[in-house]
Amino acid sequence: MRTPPNERLTPDIAEASRPRRAEPEERCPERRCILSGETGPREGLIRLAVSPDGLVLPDVQAKAPGRGAWIGVSRGELTEALAKGRLKGALSRAFKTGALEIPADLPEKVEDALRKALLDRLGLEMRTGALILGTHRIAETARGGAVSLLLHASDASEDGSRKLDQAWRVGSDREGSGLRGTVLPLDRAALSVALGRLNVVHLGLADDGAAGRVSGLLQRLLHFTGGSQAASTDDVPASAERRIDDTNT
Structure with missing residues (x-):
């Protein structure tokens, strides 16, 4: 959008004319499973998100704000990773914090x-x-x-x-x-x-x-x-x- 002569480019006009920057997750069409290490299209993986109080929950529509972690394993594999503590470790690395609460029924959720x-x-x-x-x-x-x-x-x-x-x-x-x-x-x-x-x-x-x-x-x-x-x-x-x-x- 062009600005008429002698008219200042106010913040609202500048923001409207500036191309929207894609978020890091939007720019990458593929995701890496935090448990298997394999990559694939985001449509084939499941996103996990963290609530403000640290609760890990499924975000299958991938719409929750903030950082997400992706898994592409089966329910049985997720249950095993949860029981052996591998899921907690992988999530702690993905979210860069150990202050996470993982519900015991996460696979069911x-x-x-x-x-x-x-x-x-x-x-x-x-x-x-x-x-x-x-x-x-x-x-x-x-x-x-x-x-x-x-x-x-x-x-x-x-x-x-x-x-x-x-x-x-x-x-x-x-x-x-x-x-x-x-x-x-x-x-x-x-x-x-x-x-x-x-x-x-x-x-x-x-x-x-x-x-x-x-x-x-x-x-x-x-x-x-x-x-x-x-x-x-x-x-x-x-x-x-x-x-x-x-x-x-």
Whole structure:
């Protein structure tokens, strides 16, 4: 923004015209796990933050202010590190202080936070119209080639899931490929409560962008709980695969 002649550049104008400096965490697209030492995209790791009174808590949306520490291990590995004191040491080095309180149920809190983030995202996608519910509607949409990601509740019947998987393969022109929907680490009761619908057993995402957003959160949850990975390159249509890759860059 240009300043008219003879007009002083006041602090508010100077601040508005000055490019915003990215925070150190924003400038780096990858993070290093404080326990394993491995690096990866921040979307695949879990951020831990410290409250003003020193309590360590999960920050799965990575929005809490201040310094953060990142982990990319499973729940079992986190539980072991907590029990053996390795987590305390790693956090003390990351936050440069030993005055930290680590709750004994931190692994449970992390899993609960990841589940909530996934359910909240599914709710948002439903409100935008990207989420498809109902077996008959999902089957018709899938056969028409308009389903980017197919999900099943953990207690869905094998027969019902198999029929929808077949419809998805037909609509995606992937017959014989083994393409199948992902089994969620959530049962129909949890899905029904979160989405405010009765008997939610199967879900479809009708938009590549929505599929990428949901898949990213789901993969983090499955990795942490030790479940099978969601939406691998063998298990999604090419269009959805490209969108998932884009969300992880």
